Amino acid sequence: MKPIAFVGAGRMASAMVEGLLRAQEIAPDRITVCGGPDPTARELSERTGVSVAEPATVAEGADFVILACKPQQLPDLDPALLAALECKAVISILAGVPLRKLRAAAPRARLIVRAMPNTPGQIGAGITAFAADPEPTEEDARVTTAILGALGETVAVDEADLDAVTGVSGSGPAYVFEFTAALREAARAQGLAPDVADRLARATVLGAAKLMHAAPEVTPEEQRDRVTSPGGTTEAGLRVLAARDLRRTLHETVAAATRRSRELGS
Ligand SMILES: NC(=O)c1ccc[n+]([C@@H]2O[C@H](COP(=O)([O-])OP(=O)(O)OC[C@H]3O[C@@H](n4cnc5c(N)ncnc54)[C@H](OP(=O)(O)O)[C@@H]3O)[C@@H](O)[C@H]2O)c1
Numbered sequence: 150m151k152p153i154a155f156v157g158a159g160r161m162a163s164a165m166v167e168g169l170l171r172a173q174e175i176a177p178d179r180i181t182v183c184g185g186p187d188p189t190a191r192e193l194s195e196r197t198g199v200s201v202a203e204p205a206t207v208a209e210g211a212d213f214v215i216l217a218c219k220p221q222q223l224p225d226l227d228p229a230l231l232a233a234l235e236c237k238a239v240i241s242i243l244a245g246v247p248l249r250k251l252r253a254a255a256p257r258a259r260l261i262v263r264a265m266p267n268t269p270g271q272i273g274a275g276i277t278a279f280a281a282d283p284e285p286t287e288e289d290a291r292v293t294t295a296i297l298g299a300l301g302e303t304v305a306v307d308e309a310d311l312d313a314v315t316g317v318s319g320s321g322p323a324y325v326f327e328f329t330a331a332l333r334e335a336a337r338a339q340g341l342a343p344d345v346a347d348r349l350a351r352a353t354v355l356g357a358a359k360l361m362h363a364a365p366e367v368t369p370e371e372q373r374d375r376v377t378s379p380g381g382t383t384e385a386g387l388r389v390l391a392a393r394d395l396r397r398t399l400h401e402t403v404a405a406a407t408r409r410s411r412e413l414g415s
Pocket of ligand 1 (some may be wrong): 156157158159160161162183185186187188189190204217218219220222225226227242243244265266267268269270271380
């Protein structure tokens with residue numbers, strides 16, 4: 150992989166750098182990072198051996214530049230850095246910043262990618278959807294997928310779909326955490342000790358997720374039916390979820406998050 154640069158060295162940039170190095174996609178001396186006033190860039194360099202530069206020079210010599218600061222920091226980026234993006238490929242993970250704004254900041258970049266990762270990406274277990282302007286060459290698509298792949302799975306979408314992606318996989322981990330907390334509270338209500346209730350709820354969500362991951366050809370509905378015997382305990386529980394219309398609740402949850410993403414982006 151040709152040299153790459155990161156603008157921002159916080160949680161997401163660190164996860165990407167560490168994932169790329171772990172996968173041996175690139176050597177540390179071909180990665181340069183910069184940060185803002187805090188010492189995140191120096192700390193990432195000390196941990197991984199990547200180089201540190203000032204924002205004005207970080208993109209020099211890089212072929213791909215990853216924007217991984219906070220969205221509100223985009224207008225404050227060093228003009229020398231933005232000027233240096235000419236002819237380079239730029240991948241932005243800034244939540245909610247549309248391709249048109251990124252293109253306005255880097256009008257002469259050869260490729261701009263807007264990506265929407267999620268928090269499990271911090272441990273390489275995320276899914277990142279991305280849209281590109283213009284359509285990337287085969288080689289640029291390969292490198293883009295390798296860089297974003299450091300956070301987990303990747304999927305190419307139209308930019309118009311990124312609000313829905315935000316409502317599903319962007320906000321989705323929070324729905325699962327809330328479900329886990331509710332399961333823990335329900336376990337407590339049945340008289341289980343707090344630590345037992347907590348362990349049961351976490352391990353059940355993790356185990357079910359791993360089971361789905363291990364058998365991608367089996368639908369969630371089939372997995373559900375495999376634990377549900379007629380007249381049994383699971384069926385009794387599922388009947389309550391159906392009566393309270395869990396599916397409708399989630400439908401409205403995702404719709405509300407998607408709507409909010411559209412509002413914030415417009
Ligand atoms: N966290 C997630 O799971 C997640 C999910 C989806 C999308 N995202 C997106 O990922 C991006 C990064 O999130 P994060 O959680 O990694 O943030 P973070 O930990 O706060 O890191 C932000 C980084 O940007 C640097 N920075 C600040 N001002 C800068 C400037 N003017 N020039 C260059 N670098 C600057 C900071 O440096 P110093 O602190 O050293 O000053 C820090 O290294 C955000 O845009 C967010 O929308 C994150």
